[in-house]
């Protein structure tokens with residue numbers, strides 16, 4: 001049996017039918033750019049997350065970049081973010097001309113608020129917490145720091161669509177929320193896509209302008225920007241998937257709970273915190289035996305991954321200001337194992353048995 005880390009093929013016949021129908025509708029109406037499907041999807045996201053505004057964009061990378069542009073982040077500014085994320089978070093900061101500053105992690109793999117405090121300088125303008133692996137960062141503490149130092153907050157909720165903190169959805173607690181909807185994500189397009197959330201009407205108008213080359217009413221260029229509009233076909237696919245997303249999250253939560261119950265005494269598993277509901281974009285275990293376990297899983301045809309790297313270790317960010325002491329320790333123990341809605345019960349059981357078998361010799 002081969003257990004895949006992710007399976008992006010579309011196997012559900014109802015889903016395939018809905019996608020073909022969506023394509024047919026678009027071929028019929030011919031409104032290919034910002035067609036009615038985009039507005040409908042934005043409204044649906046707005047309802048789902050209770051965010052007053054949702055603006056469809058081309059990708060999660062675009063979402064973060066446009067969020068920072070909308071907040072006026074510029075050359076000479078500093079933006080503090082988590083040292084562990086997909087590199088797109090840092091790249092978006094760099095592309096504004098600002099300097100990314102990398103904060104250390106807490107035990108939950110999220111940005112450590114104390115580390116943020118220690119990195120604030122007069123140039124600091126914003127914080128980007130990344131809700132890592134599907135669990136929200138400590139937004140209450142981060143907002144406290146932001147209020148104290150008058151900083152803006154952009155949540156990178158790319159890995160946490162549907163996660164909540166105190167009942168509020170990821171992406172709706174900061175000034176702006178940026179979410180990737182690429183094919184690997186919890187709410188997944190069939191190609192590149194993203195969404196930006198905000199409760200501020202001025203920011204919403206600015207974001208809508210920025211996503212199309214800074215053009216107001218598609219005429220007057222107000223700010224230099226790029227073309228980062230959500231594709232109409234992706235909006236239609238995503239609309240269908242949004243209707244299924246709660247079931248998908250539930251399935252992941254059930255697998256996570258079974259994993260915790262089966263081998264939570266042998267490795268550190270993501271915690272099930274009532275106040276911060278996880279969506280298990282990745283199920284990251286921590287173990288001193290990481291490399292040997294990875295080899296054992298690979299031998300048994302179970303795909304698992306050591307990612308994401310610490311960004312300040314990337315060649316592009318070697319010179320960056322950073323605190324990574326705890327992150328280095330956590331990274332050495334971290335392994336993401338398969339935890340997705342397409343896993344069969346047999347596959348889940350095989351993952352459990354294989355891990356238990358490994359620990360018979362590695363207590």
Ligand SMILES: Cc1ncc(COP(=O)(O)O)c(C=O)c1O
Nearest residue numbers: 059060061085086088158180182
């Ligand atoms: C935390 C995080 N931020 C940003 C991105 C970038 O999103 P996209 O691939 O849609 O540009 C990703 C996606 O991989 C991500 O995981």
